[in-house]
Amino acid sequence: MRARFRAMTATPLLVLENVDKHFGDLHVLHDINLSVQRGEVVVVIGPSGSGKSTLCRAINRLETIDSGTIRIDGEPLPAEGRGLARLRSDIGMVFQAFNLFSHRTVLDNVTLGPTKVLRRPKAEARARGMELLERVRIAEQANKYPAQLSGGQQQRVAIARALAMNPKVIMFDEPTSALDPEMVQEVLDVMTDLAQEGMTMVVVTHEMGFARRAANRVVFMADGQIVEENSPEVFFTTPESDRARDFLSKIL
Ligand code: ADP
Ligand code: MG
Numbered sequence: 187m188r189a190r191f192r193a194m195t196a197t198p199l200l201v202l203e204n205v206d207k208h209f210g211d212l213h214v215l216h217d218i219n220l221s222v223q224r225g226e227v228v229v230v231i232g233p234s235g236s237g238k239s240t241l242c243r244a245i246n247r248l249e250t251i252d253s254g255t256i257r258i259d260g261e262p263l264p265a266e267g268r269g270l271a272r273l274r275s276d277i278g279m280v281f282q283a284f285n286l287f288s289h290r291t292v293l294d295n296v297t298l299g300p301t302k303v304l305r306r307p308k309a310e311a312r313a314r315g316m317e318l319l320e321r322v323r324i325a326e327q328a329n330k331y332p333a334q335l336s337g338g339q340q341q342r343v344a345i346a347r348a349l350a351m352n353p354k355v356i357m358f359d360e361p362t363s364a365l366d367p368e369m370v371q372e373v374l375d376v377m378t379d380l381a382q383e384g385m386t387m388v389v390v391t392h393e394m395g396f397a398r399r400a401a402n403r404v405v406f407m408a409d410g411q412i413v414e415e416n417s418p419e420v421f422f423t424t425p426e427s428d429r430a431r432d433f434l435s436k437i438l
Contacts, residue, residue: 197259198223200222205244218411225385230404276353284364288333303351338372
């Protein structure tokens with residue numbers, strides 16, 4: 187199993203400070219403060235509508251924030267421009283809906299970012315793309331189109347596509363929620379491998395088994411706020427907040 191405790195002296199890879207966000211009158215992110223260390227796996231859980239997806243999208247600037255700062259590797263995320271494109275490629279995203287390019291092959295889905303955005307030579311991108319498809323155990327599907335794959339296979343392609351950009355951190359927003367039950371485990375297995383290899387991950391999920399096994403820390407959100415942060419051991423056995431206790435009693 188990966189080391190659960192890491193030196194806390196290094197600059198955290200991802201830092202959110204006093205992040206606030208409204209949609210009209212709705213206060214969707216309320217003074218969010220969160221640090222993620224290199225190699226850490228943070229699982230974010232909480233009721234529907236608590237702001238988990240907005241948090242993921244804000245970290246990648248797919249959503250603007252009203253105030254506060256978000257830093258990757260010590261650098262504040264710029265609001266726009268070339269600096270944003272570069273920092274954004276440091277943050278991989280895997281969504282509930284796989285969002286693959288439907289008219290491109292599996293391998294093309296994985297190599298488009300490296301060739302178009304990172305300007306890598308095509309042959310190099312394809313070689314590395316095949317390695318990544320092997321890593322997510324789907325190399326034999328390289329020349330198929332997304333619609334020819336199962337949901338679990340498509341989500342593994344989406345993970346390979348995120349890895350192809352060499353991100354410093356990958357955000358997963360309910361990556362298994364849209365899958366048929368029998369496909370959930372194959373995606374969680376790939377995510378567990380990544381966690382064990384030391385990838386920094388922020389994972390929004392309702393898969394409590396994954397959280398217990400792979401998370402270094404659980405962040406519980408409700409009503410746009412981080413209500414509790416704890417180790418999985420403490421969170422799942424003796425949660426400190428009433429909100430978390432109430433939530434866990436409904437899902438466990
Ligand atoms: P979660 O992922 O935890 O279910 P979301 O971040 O998707 O929560 O949503 C938090 C709240 O913000 C919800 O009440 C949702 O309806 C609202 N919301 C999300 N996106 C938008 C938007 N683009 N415009 C207005 N309200 C939104
Ligand atoms: Mg969501």
